Amino acid sequence: MVAHNRYRAAPSAAFHKYLIWKVLLGRVVFRLWLKTWGWLRVRTKDAPLSPAQTARTAQAGLGGLTDALLGMVVAAMLLPTVAQLTNQQSQTLRDQVAAQQLRAFSDATAAFIKNNFASLYTNMGTGSGDYVALAQLTQGGYLPASFSQTNAYGQTMSALLRRVQPTGTICTSPPSCAQLIEAVVVTTGGTVLDKAHAANVATLAGAHAGLITDAGTAHGVYATWCIDFSRFGGATHTSCTVTDPPTWTSVSDAIPTTLYGKPAAGGLASAMFFNGAEMISEYLNRFNTGNVEDNTMHTNLNMGDNDIDNARTVIISGVTQTASGGGPQGLDVNRMNMINDLWDGNYTANSGNLSATSFNATAQMTAPTYADAANPTGFYVKPAGASQIDSLAAAGDLNSQGNVYGKHFYLNP
Numbered sequence: 001m002v003a004h005n006r007y008r009a010a011p012s013a014a015f016h017k018y019l020i021w022k023v024l025l026g027r028v029v030f031r032l033w034l035k036t037w038g039w040l041r042v043r044t045k046d047a048p049l050s051p052a053q054t055a056r057t058a059q060a061g062l063g064g065l066t067d068a069l070l071g072m073v074v075a076a077m078l079l080p081t082v083a084q085l086t087n088q089q090s091q092t093l094r095d096q097v098a099a100q101q102l103r104a105f106s107d108a109t110a111a112f113i114k115n116n117f118a119s120l121y122t123n124m125g126t127g128s129g130d131y132v133a134l135a136q137l138t139q140g141g142y143l144p145a146s147f148s149q150t151n152a153y154g155q156t157m158s159a160l161l162r163r164v165q166p167t168g169t170i171c172t173s174p175p176s177c178a179q180l181i182e183a184v185v186v187t188t189g190g191t192v193l194d195k196a197h198a199a200n201v202a203t204l205a206g207a208h209a210g211l212i213t214d215a216g217t218a219h220g221v222y223a224t225w226c227i228d229f230s231r232f233g234g235a236t237h238t239s240c241t242v243t244d245p246p247t248w249t250s251v252s253d254a255i256p257t258t259l260y261g262k263p264a265a266g267g268l269a270s271a272m273f274f275n276g277a278e279m280i281s282e283y284l285n286r287f288n289t290g291n292v293e294d295n296t297m298h299t300n301l302n303m304g305d306n307d308i309d310n311a312r313t314v315i316i317s318g319v320t321q322t323a324s325g326g327g328p329q330g331l332d333v334n335r336m337n338m339i340n341d342l343w344d345g346n347y348t349a350n351s352g353n354l355s356a357t358s359f360n361a362t363a364q365m366t367a368p369t370y371a372d373a374a375n376p377t378g379f380y381v382k383p384a385g386a387s388q389i390d391s392l393a394a395a396g397d398l399n400s401q402g403n404v405y406g407k408h409f410y411l412n413p
Contacts, residue, residue: 095197097152098268099204105134106185106208106270108142109159113183113274115140118292121179122170124163125251130233132159132183133260154190155267156260159183160232162252164244170251178275184227185270186212192266201268210269214238215262218269225271229255229263 109132113120124130134157137143150156163170164180171177193201198211202221210220210227216235218227228237231244233254244250255262263269285294359365372379381387392398392406 094152095201096204098155098201099206099209101148101151102157102185102187102201102205102209102268102270104143104147105137105157105159106205106272108137109183109185110272110274112137112140112142113161113181113272117179117181117274120161121163121181124161124181125253127253129256130161130253131256132161134158150190151187151268153187153193155187156189157185157187158260159185160229160234160252160255162232162250165249165251166245166247168247168249181274182231183272183274184218184232185272186218186263187267187269188261188263192264193268194266198266198268205268205270208270208272210271212263212265212267212269214265218263218271220271227269227271234262 112132134143134147134149138145138147161181161183164182165171166178166180171179193211195211195213199221202209202211207224208220210218210225212218214235216229217237217239218229219239220226226237226240226242228240228243230236231250231252233252237243284297288295368382368384370381370383371377379388379390381389386402398404
């Protein structure tokens with residue numbers, strides 16, 4: 001989960017100027033109040049004044065009025081400057097908030113893509129909508145439910161996605177090929193920011209941030225990157241000098257017109273690039289992450305003379321162990337099937353010989369021929385044909401539907 005960071009920026013130079021002018025204006029107003037209060041205090045005394053006191057009072061009153069008028073003139077001259085500095089400070093704070101919102105939304109989008117990379121990569125361009133909206137981020141816990149859909153300038157934030165195919169086709173067997181996703185967070189609607197203003201906000205948001213210069217193009221601050229929105233199902237760029245190599249293809253659904261609106265000049269952007277190989281942990285994952293590579297071994301698994309417990313079903317293509325003579329003895333699928341059939345009591349040999357010290361059948365054992373192991377062509381029994389045996393001893397009756405040949409026949413009385 002990506003927490004919603006609240007970044008604190010250092011006070012700007014404009015803010016420092018604002019404080020200085022505010023202090024100066026406060027001092028002038030304070031001095032004006034002191035002069036006026038002193039003049040009124042002298043005028044309201046009950047005792048009669050002498051001619052000298054009257055002259056000094058009049059002089060003091062004239063001086064106080066002069067100071068008051070001078071203070072009013074200075075205040076009138078400073079008011080526009082103070083108002084301008086106040087507006088600048090307000091805009092600076094809005095820029096910082098908008099930058100923080102863009103960065104928080106971008107961080108949450110990056111975490112969402114990493115955790116859902118396999119499904120996003122596979123389903124790209126299938127009509128499911130190749131974008132990330134705020135609802136997906138809040139429902140997944142990547143942003144708090146109270147996070148605003150719009151930034152400080154009323155612009156709506158969302159992320160556009162595309163699948164990048166360096167070989168021209170989708171990669172289904174990593175790491176032999178690269179699975180790539182490019183994403184760009186965009187803001188649409190709201191107040192249209194001029195380029196200088198949008199660049200200032202993007203600079204506050206970080207190196208991945210930029211601005212939308214027209215319906216088909218977005219640039220990073222200081223021209224660090226360029227996005228062609230036609231790769232994301234939008235309009236074609238007008239000023240990107242570097243695009244995808246000729247052999248690369250891009251897959252993405254068209255930008256929905258009913259979502260939040262298409263990118264346009266005056267918006268903000270933040271670019272991100274993801275390689276599926278970077279999402280694969282070097283360790284075998286215990287859970288199904290949606291990426292088959294997370295649960296795939298690429299080398300032999302040595303259990304170190306330990307058991308594998310509680311296995312429900314084991315599916316193999318072959319097991320090899322070293323025989324006492326040094327050669328391999330394979331336990332392939334056919335042999336595994338034979339073991340299962342013997343266990344179930346329904347084994348039918350496909351080929352080869354089945355040898356054992358003894359066979360015990362509680363019901364029935366069938367075969368077209370039972371042969372002697374030492375002389376299989378000399379002595380054998382064929383239940384459906386002629387048999388040849390060395391000797392035959394019967395403790396009970398001997399019945400034959402055909403002829404019985406032999407050198408000697410002994411009858412017990």
